[in-house]
Amino acid sequence: MTPIDPDYLPISGLDVPRFAGLATAMRLPVRSAAEPQGAEIGILGVPYDGGTTNRPGTRHGPRGRREASSMIRMVNQATRVAPFHTARVADFGDAAVDLTDVMTTLTLIEDQVTAMMSAGVTPLVMGGDHLISLPVLRAVAKDEPLGFVHFDAHTDLSSGYFGKSQYNHGTPFRRAVEEGLLDPARMIQIGIRGTSYGGADRAFAVEQGIRIVTIEEFRARGLADVMAEARQILGSKPTYLTFDIDALDPSVAPGTGTPEIGGFSSFEGQMMVRALDGVDIVAADLVEVSPPFDPAGITSWTGISMLFEILCVTVTALARRKGRDVVICEDIPAPTWGG
Amino acid sequence: MTPIDPDYLPISGLDVPRFAGLATAMRLPVRSAAEPQGAEIGILGVPYDGGTTNRPGTRHGPRGRREASSMIRMVNQATRVAPFHTARVADFGDAAVDLTDVMTTLTLIEDQVTAMMSAGVTPLVMGGDHLISLPVLRAVAKDEPLGFVHFDAHTDLSSGYFGKSQYNHGTPFRRAVEEGLLDPARMIQIGIRGTSYGGADRAFAVEQGIRIVTIEEFRARGLADVMAEARQILGSKPTYLTFDIDALDPSVAPGTGTPEIGGFSSFEGQMMVRALDGVDIVAADLVEVSPPFDPAGITSWTGISMLFEILCVTVTALARRKGRDVVICEDIPAPTWGG
Amino acid sequence: MTPIDPDYLPISGLDVPRFAGLATAMRLPVRSAAEPQGAEIGILGVPYDGGTTNRPGTRHGPRGRREASSMIRMVNQATRVAPFHTARVADFGDAAVDLTDVMTTLTLIEDQVTAMMSAGVTPLVMGGDHLISLPVLRAVAKDEPLGFVHFDAHTDLSSGYFGKSQYNHGTPFRRAVEEGLLDPARMIQIGIRGTSYGGADRAFAVEQGIRIVTIEEFRARGLADVMAEARQILGSKPTYLTFDIDALDPSVAPGTGTPEIGGFSSFEGQMMVRALDGVDIVAADLVEVSPPFDPAGITSWTGISMLFEILCVTVTALARRKGRDVVICEDIPAPTWGG
Amino acid sequence: MTPIDPDYLPISGLDVPRFAGLATAMRLPVRSAAEPQGAEIGILGVPYDGGTTNRPGTRHGPRGRREASSMIRMVNQATRVAPFHTARVADFGDAAVDLTDVMTTLTLIEDQVTAMMSAGVTPLVMGGDHLISLPVLRAVAKDEPLGFVHFDAHTDLSSGYFGKSQYNHGTPFRRAVEEGLLDPARMIQIGIRGTSYGGADRAFAVEQGIRIVTIEEFRARGLADVMAEARQILGSKPTYLTFDIDALDPSVAPGTGTPEIGGFSSFEGQMMVRALDGVDIVAADLVEVSPPFDPAGITSWTGISMLFEILCVTVTALARRKGRDVVICEDIPAPTWGG
Amino acid sequence: MTPIDPDYLPISGLDVPRFAGLATAMRLPVRSAAEPQGAEIGILGVPYDGGTTNRPGTRHGPRGRREASSMIRMVNQATRVAPFHTARVADFGDAAVDLTDVMTTLTLIEDQVTAMMSAGVTPLVMGGDHLISLPVLRAVAKDEPLGFVHFDAHTDLSSGYFGKSQYNHGTPFRRAVEEGLLDPARMIQIGIRGTSYGGADRAFAVEQGIRIVTIEEFRARGLADVMAEARQILGSKPTYLTFDIDALDPSVAPGTGTPEIGGFSSFEGQMMVRALDGVDIVAADLVEVSPPFDPAGITSWTGISMLFEILCVTVTALARRKGRDVVICEDIPAPTWGG
C-alpha cells in the first residue's frame, strides 16, 4: 500500500542525517492555513507563556520539540500505525502571539486555529502553557460542547484571582466549561496530585459532574480499568485530548513550570494515549514543556514522543471518520534503515 | 473551621508570587528557639556535610529546599490534611555548625535541637548529610530509646574507620544504638540496596534485632505489606523518622552524594510516608540533598515535597497527642487559586 | 570608628556559615517601607519579566542574587569603603507585581518605591527586566528630571510596537524622557552595541541630546576619558544609575535575555561604577539577570558583586548629602576572618 | 574464605578516598593482554562512536564510567556475590580505534579482544556505540555461533544504507547473524520499542527465528516470565550478553544517542541480569553511554552499576566452568566500612 | 533607499516573536542551489564532525546557530551596514554528508558548494569541524589559488597520521596548499597558540611562506597593526576567510572540541573581521561550534554573531564587485522596535 501522498513523508535519514537540515516538526513539510495544500492534520506551535504564574519558559517549547523531533521515525512499533502514510500531516509553524497582552493573544490563537479548521485541517497543538488550550477549544468547539480527556497533575479548574485576570494556566477548563465549550458529563481528568490551595477546584468538578481520577486512584485501580472508564465517559462523540507534560513524573519531565512528584512514567503516558483508540479525537494539544529548565533535553524529547502517540490516535480517528484504512507497518514496502 | 493561627499560614501566591520574596521554608514565618512565639513544629536546616566521605555539597541542601519550597501549597490532596491549619509550623533557620570540627558540630546541633525541644517545638530537620541525625537523636531521645523508621539505600550501621573517626555519614545509627537512643526491636530500615563492603553492617543488624527490608524484598512483597509490618514494629510509642533522599532512585534524585540505582519512585516514597499515619512520629529528618549535583533542580524539589508528606504525618501525630482535630481540605473556606 | 548601627551589619560568617541561614541580600536585616526602623538604603527586588520580548526568567533574578550575595563581605578593598558601617542598609524584600498585567505592575512598583522614598529610604533595585526602571523613575523623579547614567548593550529608547503596548524592556527610557523623568542633557548611555532594528532609537537620542557611547568609542578612547565625560555630563545634581547586566560580555554574564557579544569585562564594570564617585546618585538599579540561563551561577554572582559597587558609590553620595564621614576599612577595629 | 588473589581486590576507600587516585574501572588493577598476570576477566573500553548516526559522544563513555566506578564496592548485596574475591578481574584499558576508518577499527577491536581471549581473559566491554559488539563477537565466537541475550530499545538488525556502509550502530547483529557468529535459535532481544523505519528488521528476525520481546509484551507478561523464557532459549551453551543503556528509560539514562521513552527502570535492568544466573555467559558488553549528553552524570553511574551486575553473573558462570565456589558476602572476614 | 528585495528581509519580531517560528538562519528565507530565486549569498550548514580527533559534536553546530540566530537583527550598529537590504541573503539548509565515509563526504560537500557557485551564490558556511573547509575551497578555488585569512588557535597545517587518513580537522590547509587551492604568499593565520606536537606545522608554513601570527605577537603589536599587515598580504584579489570558533577564548566559546586558553575576546573577533573591509572576500566559513559542550548556549550565539560580522564584510565585497551601493542604517526608513 502506498502512502497517501509521498510529499507528506518525513525527510528520510538516508537523504538528510537526523541532526541536519531545518528543524520542522517530525521532519514534515511546512504548510499554512492560507495554503494547506491538502494537509489534513497540522502541527501548530503556540509559543506563549503569558499565563504562567511561576517558572516561565514554555514560549521556547515548540522550538525545543521541533529540534528533538528529528529522532521520530515512520512507524509506531507498538500499534503498528504508520501515521504519515495514512494521513497528510504537516508543520503549520507557530501561531502569532502577543506576550504583552493576554486577551489579544487569546484572540490571535483562536483565529489561527479557526483558519486551520476552515481549511479542513485538524489541529495538533504544541504549547506554550496550559492557558493556550482555551482559545484552541474556542476554535474547535464552535458547534457543540466536546468531550474532554485531560492528563495532568492539576485540574486547571480554578476560578482565578479575586478581582484579577480570569485567564492564566490554572483556569482554562473552568472557563471552557463556563463558555459551553466542554460537556462536563463527558470530561475526565487523570493524574491529579500534589499540594493544592484547598478544595474549590474539586468542588466545582463535583458540582459540574466532571470526573477526576487522582494518581492514587489510578494506581489502586490500574491503567486498564481507568482507561476503560475514560472511553465509556467519552463515548463516540467528538473529543478533545489535552496532555500537560507535568502529568508525567519530574524524573521523566523536569523541564516544566510546576512539576509535582509522584507522576506517571512515560510508558504509562504512552499506554493511556493508546487506550484512547476508538475515541473520536478531533483536536489535541501537548503543553507546558519548558526548555530552559531541561538541561538534558529529555523533556522536549518526551514531549514530542508523546505527541507522536497522540498523532497516531488522531490519525486513526480521522481515518475512521473518512472511511479510510489505517496504513500499518506491514503495509509499507520494506524500507531500509535510515540512521 | 479556621486555621489554628492565621500568622502561621504560608504567604499566599495572591500576595507574593511564588518566585518572589525571601525564601523561607514553605513560605512560613521565621521563628527561633529563643522566641518560638507558639510554634509547635520547627523546620530546621542543618547545613553540614563534614561527615560525607565522597561527593560533598549537602551543606547547600537546606537553602536549595527553601528555594524550591515556594511551590508547596496549603493542602495535601491525597490525605486531605491541611497541616498549616492544624498546627503552628515555622522555619527555624539553620543550626550553627563548624565545618572544621565534627565533635563541635555534633554538640552544636544537639544543643540547638534541645533548645527547640525545651521550647515545645517538634523538630523537622533538613540535612546536611546523614551524620546529622545522630545529634538530633541525642536531643530528642533524652528520655527513652525511640522507635525508628528509616528510608535509605544504605543501613548507615557501619562501625567506622579502624582507629579513625567514629562519626561520619555511614555510622550514625550504629552510634545511636550503642548510645541507647534507639530501641533495636523497634527499628526498621527500608530500601537497602547497592554494593556493599561486606556483611558487617547486616551482621550488626541481625545481632541487634534491627529489621532490614531490602529493595528486593520490598518489591517482592509490595508496599502495603511492608508498611503494615513497619507499623507493627514501630507500635504506638514515640518514633523517629529519617528519610535519606538516596532511598529514591537516581533518576528521581540525582543530586545526592552516594546514589544507588534500583531505588524507589517518588510515588512510593509518598505512599510509604503516608502509610505511617497512626505512628507516633515525634521528630524527623530528610537528608543528603546535594544541590551542586542537581542541575535540573528536581532533587531539591523532590526533597521538599517529601518533607511536606513527612510534615503531614507529623502534624497528625501531634494533633493526636494534643487531642486536637486534624483540619482537612473540606474544612477550609473556599480559597481561590493563588498562582 | 564604630559602625553607624550594629544592627545593620551583615551576619558574620563566624556566626553563620556563608551557605547557611535565610538568604537575605548581602546577609542584611529585613525591613519594609511600613517599618523601616531607620534604614537609609533599601535593596528592593522587582521580580518581573513581563516586559521581556524574547527569553524570560528575570523574575527569578532577585532570588538568584540573594542566594549568591552570601559571599559578599564587609569592605570594598579597592575603594576602602565600608558601606554597612557608613549607612543603614537593609533588604526590603520584593515588590508586589502582577505578571498578567503590565499597567497594574507599573503602578504597584511605583507605589512601593514611593513608599520607600517617603520613609526616607534610598532604593537600590534588583530587576526583573529593564522595563521596571520606568516605575522606579516615576517614584524617584517626582520633583525634577534626573541625570541618568546607563550601562547597557542596548539604548532601550525604542518607541514600541505599532499600535501595541508602549511598555516593554526596549522602551523604558524613551517613556521616561517623554514623561519628563529624565533630563536628556544629563543622560549618557555606555556600552551600546550589537545588531539593531535601524537607527530610530539613535535618531531619538540625537534629537533629544542624549549622549550615546558605543563600545567601539569606549575602547578607542579608554575608560578614564569616557567616565570623565560622564561625570561632566551628570554634574552635581541628582542622578539615577541603571546597570543592565547585558552591558557585560556574555562570557561574564551568560544568564540574561538578550546577550550581545563584544561587551565589558566585569573589571571594566567595576571601574566604571567606581568612577562615578562624586556623582549624586539618588537611586539605582541592576537588571536583566536571568537565572534559568545561568547554569554555572556566575551571572547572579557578577550581578550582586556589581550591585555592591553601586551600593558603595550610593552610600558615599548619601554620606556626602548628610555631611557624614565615609567609614573606610582602616577605621574598622581589626576583624578576624569569618569564612 | 580468602579472596582468590589479594592483588585483585579493588583499592579500599580506607586507603584512598573514593574521589581520589587514578580512575581505573571499579578501582581494579591495570593489566594488558600482553601481560595479563593471571587476570581472568578483563574490563575493556572501546571508545568508538564512528558507527553513530545521530548524536555522538560514546567515545567518552569508557572514561565516564571509570570515573563513576569509584563508587562501586566489594559485594553485590542482592545476590551476595563477591566478584573480586571469586575471580581475578582487572582493567584492560581501552582498545585502539581509528575514528577515521570503520573497517580498520573493526579489525583493531577484533584483534585486541582476540589477544585477550588467547590470554585466557573473558572480555567485559564498555562501548562506544553498539557497532563495537560486532568485532567483539568476531573474536569471541570464533569456534561456534553463540547464544545471545540482548537488552535494547532497538533491534539493531537493520540491513544498512543502500549502497552505503553496512557497518553502523543499527546493523551489528544482522551482520553477526550473517557471519554465523550468533545462533538465531538462541537469540532473544528484550525491551524493543519506539518509532521505527518499518518492519524490515522484524521481518528479518521472524525469518531467522530470533525472539523479540517488546516492552509492551514484557510489561504484559512480567519480568519473571520473560526471563524464564530467555533462560530456556539460551540454554546451557555459551552465550553473549549485550546491554544497550538505551534499554533503560531516558529518565534513568538520558546520556545516550538514541533514547526512546517507555523503557526499563534500573531495578528491572538489575533483575533481568540477575535472572541470567545459570546461563553460560562467556563475554558481554554495555554500550551507548554518552557523557556529553549526561549533565547530572547519572547515566555513567547507572552504566557502571549495570556492568557490575553483568560482572557478577559472568563471574558466576566462570566459577561454574572452572568448578570453583562463588565467594559470597558471608564468606568474607568482617570488613569495616571504607567510605 | 528600499531594500534590494523585500522577500529577503528577515522575518520581523513584530510579526513573529524571536522565539517562535521555524529556526532558519537569521530568520531568512530558505533557498536551494536548484532554485536559488535570485539569492546572492547562501548560508550553508555542513553538519559533519567526522574529521574530529577528540571531542565530537560539531555536527549539531549548524542547528545550534540557527536556533540562536533568531536574536540577530537588521543592522550592524558598528559599521552601519544593513546586509539584508544590500544583498539577497538566504538559508541554503545543510549539505548532505556521510558520517561513515570521509572521502564521500568531501565529494558531497564540494558538489553542493559547486552547485551554489554555479547558481551565482556566494557560500557562507557553518561547520562542522575544520576539515569541511577543504571541500569548500575545492569548489570556490576552481579557477585560481585564493588568498586566505584564518582565525584559529591551531594552524591546521599538519601532515596527517603516518600511513593513515590525510583528512581530518588538523590537516585541511596543508592539503589545500598542496592542491593549489590557496596561494601561500597570500595566507595569514592569526591567533595561533596552545601546546603543540612539535614544530612540523610551522616548518611547513615557513617553507611555504605562510604568515603565522601567534597570540603573543598579536598582543605585543596590537590589533590594528596586525590587521593592516593582513590586508597588505591579502591584497585585492579573491580571498577566503575561515574562522575557527576556538580562536576565541574558552570563556567566550566553551562549546568547541579543542579549546585553548589565552584566546581572543569576542570584541577582538569582531574588530578583526571588520578590519577586513576592503578585502575581496569571495567565500567564508565559521567552524567548530559544538553544542553538546555548550551548556549556557553562548558559543552558538557567539558563533552566529561572528557570522553576522563575516556576512557584513562579504556583502560589502559583493556590492563592490557588483558596483552596488552598500545600504546603511541611515538609509532605512525609520523602523520601529520589533522585540
Place this chain on the structure above:
Amino acid sequence: MTPIDPDYLPISGLDVPRFAGLATAMRLPVRSAAEPQGAEIGILGVPYDGGTTNRPGTRHGPRGRREASSMIRMVNQATRVAPFHTARVADFGDAAVDLTDVMTTLTLIEDQVTAMMSAGVTPLVMGGDHLISLPVLRAVAKDEPLGFVHFDAHTDLSSGYFGKSQYNHGTPFRRAVEEGLLDPARMIQIGIRGTSYGGADRAFAVEQGIRIVTIEEFRARGLADVMAEARQILGSKPTYLTFDIDALDPSVAPGTGTPEIGGFSSFEGQMMVRALDGVDIVAADLVEVSPPFDPAGITSWTGISMLFEILCVTVTALARRKGRDVVICEDIPAPTWGG
C-alpha cells in the same frame, strides 16, 4: 636531540586517541615516592577540601584536571620549551588525606611530599583547597624559608577563627610565615581583589613586609612592570609558586569555591607565569579547582593548561640547577600530528 628518556614521553595521540585510555596527568607514566624510577618532577594530587569555608568540591579537582589533561600536547608553542623531553615528569597519583580530620591530613600531606623530596622529586601539586599549600611548604621549606610568588584573589593571610581552628583555606600563608617557611621579604601576592572582612590581613602583610599587588595596581602598571618587580623581589634563591585558580576571572574559571569578579584573563595568567623564567622555582601548586561548579568543564581545562605553564618554568629552573640544556621545539625530530 633525543628526549631525556623515552619512557617519560606522554602517550601519543597516534597510539591512543586523546579521549581514550586511563586518565593520568598529561598522559604521563605513573610513579610513586617508593618507586620513583628516576622521575624528577612529580605531579601530585591532593584531593582535600576540608579547609573550605563555603562551596566545597575541590576534592574532585585532581581527577577533573587529569581527565582534561589529555588535551595537553608536547611543546609550549610560546616559549618553545619541550618539558617532557627536558626532564622526567610523572604522575604521582593522589596524596592520602583524611576528610574527617584536618590535623591528620596536614601530616599525611607533609609526609608524602617529604617522601617525594627525599626521592629527589620536585612536587607539582594539584589541590584541593588552598590550605593544602601549608603542608607542602612544610615539606619543601625544611631547610630555609622560601621566596613566594602567589597568584590569587585573596591574600589567605587571615589569622583564623577566634578560639577555633587555625587551619582553613583563608590562613595558610599566615601560618607559613609564622612557622618560618616563607621569607616575608621575598613574598609577593598578585591579583588581590574582592570584598574583604576588613584590613587585618593587609595589616599583617604590611607589618611583615609582604608585597601585595591588587588587581587595580596591576592594571594601572601593566603586567611587564609588575612581573619585573616580582622577579626582583624573588631574586635567585629557591622560590615556591602557588596559583589559586580564583586569581582568574569567574568567566574563565567559574568552577571554584570563592570566585571574585574583575580577575585575570587566562592569557595574563600564562604571561605572568612565563615571566617567572629565571626564578628558581623549587615546588609549586595550582589549587581551588572545583568540578561540581564547572558545568562546561572549562575550569579543569584552564587549570591543567596553567599547570603546564608552571611545569615549563619549573622544568627550566630544574635544568638550570642541573646544568642541563632545555630541549625546545626545534630540537625535536619532526613529529607528525597525533590527533
